[in-house]
Amino acid sequence: MSEEREQPQEKYHVRYEWLDQFRGLVIIFLIISVITWPLSGKNGTGIIGPPLLNHGFRYANYYPPLITIIDIGQQIFMFILGFVGYLAFSGRVEKAGVKEAWKHGIIRVAVLYFLAFLDDGLIGGDLLEGGTSWIKNVLYNGTLANLAIGTFAAYMGIYLIKNADKRIYLGIAMLIIHSILYALPLFDRYIDTGYPEGVLIFPFNAFNHAAIAIIATSFSQWIKEAGDILTGFKKKVLPASTIAMIAFYCFDWIQPAEHHDCTTSLAIFAIAVSGFMISIFYLFDRIDFKFPVLTAMGKNMLVLFILAFLVDLYVGILADNYRDFLMTFPPLTLILVGILPILFEIAIGLLLDKYNIKIKI
Secondary structure, eight states: OOOOOOOOBOSSSBOOHHHHHHHHHHHHHHHHHHHHGGGSOBTTBSOOSOGGGSOGGGTOOSSSOOOOGGGGHHHHHHHHHHHHHHHHHHHHHHHTOHHHHHHHHHHHHHHHHHHHHIIIIIISSSTTTTOSTHHHIIIIISHHHHHHHHHHHHHHHHHHOOOHHHHHHHHHHHHHHHHHHHHSTTBOOSSOOSSOOOSBOOOHHHHHHHHHHHHHHHHHHHHHHTSSHHHHIIIIIHHHHHHHHHHHHHHHHHSOOOTTTTOHHHHHHHHHHHHHHHHHHHHHHHTTOOOHHHHHHHHTHHHHHHHHHHHHHHHHHHHHHSHHHHHHOHHHHIIIIIIHHHHHHHHHHHHHHHTTOOOOO
C-alpha cells in the first residue's frame, strides 16, 4: 500500500479527498432516489424503474416495512454532516476560537432550516393553501429539518463532551432511548405497529438523526486525532462499524427498521454502512484509485443537493404526463430519466470544480 497522500489544507482544517469521494457518491444516490420517487406509481400500478433503487415503503407500506439501500440515504447524509461538522467546528475552535465556531454552526443550521421552509413550506407544503401540516415538517419532521436538528446536536455534543470515546456513549444512549420509547404504546408512529394509536407526539425521526450525527463526530475525531489516519481506521472506525453491523442484525430481529421514524435498527445500519464506505474510499485513496467526478461533486454537496429539487420537478413532469410512454420504451426511459438528470448534476459539479468554486455553509 502506498504512503499517505498529502491532503489540501483549507483555512480551518484539512480537506480529505477520500471524504469528497464518499460525499459525491451519496449525492448520486440522492439523485437516484429523487428520480425513482415519482416513478413508483400508486398501489403497485404504473411502476417505472428499479424498485431496489427506490424507498421500499413505496411498494410495501406495512409493518414491518420493506427496506432498501435508499431508505438509509437520508441517515447516511446525516452521518456525513456530523462527520464533517466535527472537522469544521473543531478547526474553527483551534484557529479562530469558540465564538467563530458557533457562528459557523448556527449559520449552517439556519440555512438548513431556511431550505426546509422553502421545500416543506412554500413549495412542497400547504402553507400557501392556508394549511398547517407544513409546520411539523419544517420544524422537526421533514428531511431538511432532521438534518438541521442533527447538525445542531452534533455541535452541542462536540462542545459539551470533548472526548470522542465518551461522546459516542451519548449517541448510543439516545439510540437505546429511542428504541424503548418506540416500543411503548404511548406515541403516534408513522405506520401501524400493532400498538393502539397514541396521543403523544415524539420526534422519533429527528431524535435518531441527532444520535447518528453525534456518533459521526466521534468517528471523525478518532481519525483526526489518530496521527496516522490508517491507525484511526484500523483501531477505531472499522471495529466500531463492525460492531454497529452486528448490532443492526440483532436489533432488526427485535424492532425492524422503519424509514419515517428512523428506528434504532435503521439508524445503526446507516452508521455501519457509513463507516465501511468511508473506510473503502480512504483505502482507495491510499492506492491512488479515485473517481474525479465524485471529488468534484463532493466539494459542492450542498449545491447539488439543492439542485436535486430541479431534477424532482423534471422527472415529476415526465411521470405525470408521459407515464405510459415511459413504461412502453424502457431503454429511452433509462436515458431520459435514469441518465440525463445524473449527467446534469455531474456537469454542474465539474463546472464548479473547474473554476475552483466551493459553495459552503
